[in-house]
Amino acid sequence: MPPPPAKRQKRDAYKAALNEKHPEEAAATLPKKRFYRQRAHANPFSDHALSYPRTPDSMDWSSHYPDFVDQSKRIEVADIGCGFGGLLFALSPRLPDALMLGMELRVSVAEFVQEKIKAMRVQNAESGLYRNISCCRANSMKFLPNFFHRAQLTKIFLCFPDPHFKARKHKARIVSATLTAEYAFVLRPGGIVYTITDVEDLHLWMKEHFEACPLFLTLTSEELASDECVEIMKTGTEEGKKVERNGGTKYVACFRRLEDPPWPV
Amino acid sequence: MHHPYQAIETFSPAGAQGPVFLLAAGGPKLYAVNLENGAIVSSWPDEENNQKDDNKVEEVAGPLNKKRKVAAAAEQPNICKLTVSHDHQHAIVVTGEDKTVRVFSLGTEGELQELSQRLMPKRPSAVVISADNKTIIISDKFGDVYALPLLTTPEAESAFSASSRPAAPKPFKPAATALTVHSGANRRALEDQLKKAQEQPPQKTKEALNFPHQLLLGHVSLLTDMLIARMDQRSYIITADRDEHIRVSRDFPQTQVIENFCLGHEEFISKLCLISPTLLVSGGGDDYLCVWDWLNARLLQRISLTSVVSQARSKVSKTQTGVDAEESSSAVAVSGLWTIPGTDGNAPQLLVACEGVPALFAIDTSRLGKTEKDVDIGVFTHGNVLDVAFATQAMIVSIDNIHVPGSITQVDQRETSQARLLVFPRSLCQEWSERDHWNNLLVDINKQVVVDWHEKALQALLYSVHNLRKRDNDEE
Numbered sequence: 001m002p003p004p005p006a007k008r009q010k011r012d013a014y015k016a017a018l019n020e021k022h023p024e025e026a027a028a029t030l031p032k033k034r035f036y037r038q039r040a041h042a043n044p045f046s047d048h049a050l051s052y053p054r055t056p057d058s059m060d061w062s063s064h065y066p067d068f069v070d071q072s073k074r075i076e077v078a079d080i081g082c083g084f085g086g087l088l089f090a091l092s093p094r095l096p097d098a099l100m101l102g103m104e105l106r107v108s109v110a111e112f113v114q115e116k117i118k119a120m121r122v123q124n125a126e127s128g129l130y131r132n133i134s135c136c137r138a139n140s141m142k143f144l145p146n147f148f149h150r151a152q153l154t155k156i157f158l159c160f161p162d163p164h165f166k167a168r169k170h171k172a173r174i175v176s177a178t179l180t181a182e183y184a185f186v187l188r189p190g191g192i193v194y195t196i197t198d199v200e201d202l203h204l205w206m207k208e209h210f211e212a213c214p215l216f217l218t219l220t221s222e223e224l225a226s227d228e229c230v231e232i233m234k235t236g237t238e239e240g241k242k243v244e245r246n247g248g249t250k251y252v253a254c255f256r257r258l259e260d261p262p263w264p265v
Numbered sequence: 266m267h268h269p270y271q272a273i274e275t276f277s278p279a280g281a282q283g284p285v286f287l288l289a290a291g292g293p294k295l296y297a298v299n300l301e302n303g304a305i306v307s308s309w310p311d312e313e314n315n316q317k318d319d320n321k322v323e324e325v326a327g328p329l330n331k332k333r334k335v336a337a338a339a340e341q342p343n344i345c346k347l348t349v350s351h352d353h354q355h356a357i358v359v360t361g362e363d364k365t366v367r368v369f370s371l372g373t374e375g376e377l378q379e380l381s382q383r384l385m386p387k388r389p390s391a392v393v394i395s396a397d398n399k400t401i402i403i404s405d406k407f408g409d410v411y412a413l414p415l416l417t418t419p420e421a422e423s424a425f426s427a428s429s430r431p432a433a434p435k436p437f438k439p440a441a442t443a444l445t446v447h448s449g450a451n452r453r454a455l456e457d458q459l460k461k462a463q464e465q466p467p468q469k470t471k472e473a474l475n476f477p478h479q480l481l482l483g484h485v486s487l488l489t490d491m492l493i494a495r496m497d498q499r500s501y502i503i504t505a506d507r508d509e510h511i512r513v514s515r516d517f518p519q520t521q522v523i524e525n526f527c528l529g530h531e532e533f534i535s536k537l538c539l540i541s542p543t544l545l546v547s548g549g550g551d552d553y554l555c556v557w558d559w560l561n562a563r564l565l566q567r568i569s570l571t572s573v574v575s576q577a578r579s580k581v582s583k584t585q586t587g588v589d590a591e592e593s594s595s596a597v598a599v600s601g602l603w604t605i606p607g608t609d610g611n612a613p614q615l616l617v618a619c620e621g622v623p624a625l626f627a628i629d630t631s632r633l634g635k636t637e638k639d640v641d642i643g644v645f646t647h648g649n650v651l652d653v654a655f656a657t658q659a660m661i662v663s664i665d666n667i668h669v670p671g672s673i674t675q676v677d678q679r680e681t682s683q684a685r686l687l688v689f690p691r692s693l694c695q696e697w698s699e700r701d702h703w704n705n706l707l708v709d710i711n712k713q714v715v716v717d718w719h720e721k722a723l724q725a726l727l728y729s730v731h732n733l734r735k736r737d738n739d740e741e
Contacts, residue, residue: 041450044485047735054509055528141485142508145526165454171407171485178409178483181514185523213521260522263499263515 007108011035028122033084036112041162042105044141044172052143059147064134065099075099075148078186079157080140081174083238085113087159088133089120090236094228095132098154101147102135110137141174144182151188155229158206160239163199175206180213187257192219196233196252198243203251216255224254266677268292268715269685270663271726272347273654275300278354278371285656286375288349288356289663289686291715292726293341295358297375300656303706305713306375310341341716343726348392355380355415357401359389361726366392366403368415381417383476391491396500400517402481404488404504410481412517417476425477481520484510489549489733490537496560503545503559505534507733511547513559525562529555533733538602538615540630546615548599550734554617556634565634570597570617570626573640577624580645581671598731603653604630605660608692616643618650620730623670625650625662644689649673651727659703660689665727667718673728676720684711 014035019026053059062069077095079087082102091100104110113135120130138147161174170176175195183193193216195206210216224230234240234250243250272290277283286306287298297307342360349356349371356369356377366389367382387405394401394415404410414421486506493516494501500516501524511527511534514520532550539545545559552574553567574597601618612631617640619626627643648664649671655661666683669675686707690697 039450054531145510145512146528150523150525163451165451165458176483177480179485181482181521181523184521185526215521261519264519 007035007037028119030119031112031115033112036084036108038106038108044105044139048105048139050137050139050143052138052146054146056145056147056149056152061099061134064101064136065132067128067131068099073099074152075101076153077101077155077157078103078140078148078153079159080144081105081158081161082113082135083109083160085116085133085135086238086241087157087233087236088113088135089116089130090232091229092130092133094232098132100133102133103138103140103147104135105137105139107137110135141179144186148186150185151191153187154191156183156187156191156193157229157233158193158195159233159237160197160243161195161202163197163202165201170205173202173205175209177209177212180209180216184213184215184257189257189259191257192227192229193255193257194229194233194252195254196237196240196250198239198248198250200249200251203253207253210253210255214261215258217258219254219256224252227254230254266666266682267685267713268718268723269651269665269667269727270710270715271651272344273652273661273663273686274347274349274356275654275656275661276349276353276356276371278375279373280353283373284375286371287654287656287661287686287710288347289710290344290347290358291713292343292718293360294715295344295347295377296710296713297371297377298707298710299375300706303709305709307372307377309369309377309379340722343722345726346389346392348394350394350398350415351396352398354398357392357394357415359392359403361388364388366401366413368401383413383417384474385411386474390488393491393493395493396495402491402493402502404491406487408484408486408488408506410483410488410491410502410504410520412479412481414477422476426475479517481517482512482514484508484512486510487733489533489535492537492539494539494542494545494559496542501560503537505537505547505549507533507735509534511537511545511557511559513562524560527555527557527559527562527564529557529564529567533735535730535733536599536602538604540604540613540615540633544630544634546602546633548602548617550596550598550731552597554599554602554628558634566638568628568638568640570599570619570640573624573626573642574619574622576642577622577626577645578671581623581669596731596734598734600730601650601653603655605655605691611692614643614692616653618653620728621649621668621671621673623647623649623664625653646670646687647683649727655691658691658699660691661707662687662689667723668727673731674724686711 018029076098077100079102082088082104085102088100088102102113117130117133124130158174164172197203211218230252268291270289270291274288275285277285285300287300289296295309296305299306342362344358345361346359354371356371358367364385365382366385368380370378370380387407389403389405391404399415401413401415484506486508488504488506490505492503494503502514502516504512509530513524515522530551534547534549536548545557546554548554552571553569555564556566558565598620600620603616604613607613615628615630617626624645625643627641628638646664648666651663651665653662664685664687666685667676669677688703
């Protein structure tokens with residue numbers, strides 16, 4: 001057996017020390033990012049050691065959203081590639097009735113978000129905030145239909161995805177000529193895909209592919225201006241803040257899911 | 266011992282009343298056998314042409330052209346898929362190593378004539394032909410599905426490449442700026458891009474397909490099988506992948522519309538088979554088959570293969586020694602599913618082949634999905650089953666004569682040469698008076714020396730399905 005990675009070891013040591021010193025505060029202490037960092041790229045084609053539900057019905061969400069157990073609510077917002085979860089925490093108070101799920105392929109990063117959600121729930125026990133968000137480790141490019149039923153979601157966020165600059169790697173991009181069909185499958189008619197990136201090339205790529213898919217219609221700039229989620233996405237995400245600091249440009253494009261076309265006669 | 270026939274098909278180009286021919290692929294070679302007299306009527310590649318080709322390649326392959334030389338020295342690519350069009354006028358032959366799709370015309374005397382060869386971007390994994398026989402639909406190991414016209418003309422191809430070529434090379438523009446938020450790797454990629462752009466004019470990154478084609482759909486997974494199904498005058502494409510998905514999409518031109526996913530397998534899926542317009546059977550790395558109401562994505566039943574597979578394997582280990590205990594493990598990898606139309610108003614039978622198992626299993630499909638089903642041993646064979654083809658009264662089974670029955674790795678050391686093609690009556694349990702007659706028809710093709718074989722390459726060609734199984738991976 002190889003020894004556990006140093007970062008994980010340090011993380012566990014830190015947690016243990018915290019538990020010893022301030023056992024009553026430990027649960028409310030936010031996780032520290034430096035114990036959870038992971039290289040920015042993960043290969044979406046590799047098998048990993050993923051666990052994913054066999055079917056959407058076989059997934060037990062009660063541990064993710066314990067406060068919503070009896071409401072038979074379904075998740076309706078997915079943040080695909082949620083990273084350190086900035087968007088989830090920004091969206092949670094604004095859409096308090098919607099269950100939201102962050103999906104992240106990198107194990108440590110997903111763990112960070114889970115830990116942070118736990119701590120934030122404890123910190124905000126009185127106001128009851130952050131009960132509607134959760135995070136799981138998942139390869140959404142492969143397994144989106146294992147998590148969500150047809151037409152289940154109202155919003156999908158694709159925020160600052162890995163640009164995969166090399167042409168050879170373009171199929172690894174979160175948006176591709178063929179993946180738009182899967183986003184359309186889990187999104188209900190009228191639902192919206194939100195995309196934001198600071199890489200112009202990737203922005204044009206995502207636009208090109210969603211516009212080429214007859215199941216989506218690009219939102220106009222007026223529609224973008226009137227959607228509060230666009231503003232949250234620009235300012236709430238961790239990457240959005242980073243771009244702001246660097247003085248970069250943020251490119252936004254959103255697409256509405258249309259009804260399935262009638263069958264050709 | 267001769268190279269086995271890894272894929273077989275039958276065709277009758279002159280209609281149902283005309284003669285039936287057997288198409289057999291052995292390594293890189295293809296033979297057509299007249300099933301009325303057993304004569305080998307045609308073969309490909311043509312021996313003479315082939316030699317000419319070899320010379321030509323050698324001339325080109327000078328020391329300056331290193332890449333070409335390697336390609337020329339490589340062995341001829343093996344045939345991995347064989348499909349006959351619904352009207353029996355054409356055959357589509359896929360060779361694996363060079364990812365090439367070839368279309369042959371089938372003459373009324375069984376003549377094979379190569380019409381075209383098209384190089385695909387990735388290795389094809391399944392080929393189907395549209396109901397109107399005009400389009401070939403190909404799925405590949407990268408998860409994409411393409412449609413190509415069955416027949417192409419040089420004019421159509423040049424028109425296509427003219428229309429798809431960009432008017433002028435785009436001026437180089439870096440994909441990102443220094444302001445972009447970068448990881449180390451992305452920054453290096455950007456620096457490389459800039460350096461390259463300064464050094465030399467931008468090169469074509471990838472050879473685009475230079476023939477008419479259309480990308481229909483794609484999975485982020487390895488596609489393993491595909492079929493077209495019709496319901497209420499609507500046509501669907503059903504695709505199966507290594508990550509346990511069966512996807513039901515509308516057929517062209519609405520392939521972006523996914524109707525549903527049939528989810529329920531726990532291991533890879535390798536084969537799909539339609540039993541009736543509404544019933545789909547799928548199999549793969551699980552020790553059961555799934556029966557689906559595919560249009561409503563309802564899993565109707567699971568049919569266990571465990572007992573018949575172990576029965577077939579234990580029969581081998583009793584009669585033969587030397588099968589490794591490790592190998593005769595219980596892992597099942599379904600490599601073939603076929604339906605045989607029932608005779609005398611009986612329901613069709615479903616035939617099942619598993620990799621490295623010297624038997625064909627049979628399932629009676631009446632009330633399939635409604636009542637529990639037993640799997641019967643259809644036939645025991647003297648070697649592992651590779652492929653099955655159907656003629657009017659007979660069923661021809663291709664057998665692995667090289668490996669020990671029940672094993673996919675161990676080469677049989679016995680000197681006796683075994684028949685590579687066997688014949689059975691179409692309704693399996695029947696007594697059959699014509700067996701000798703049919704066996705006589707297969708004498709020539711069974712004697713045919715195909716090509717030399719090498720252990721490793723042969724194993725890869727015959728037994729690729731079990732490799733789809735996921736290994737326990739390290740985290741991250």
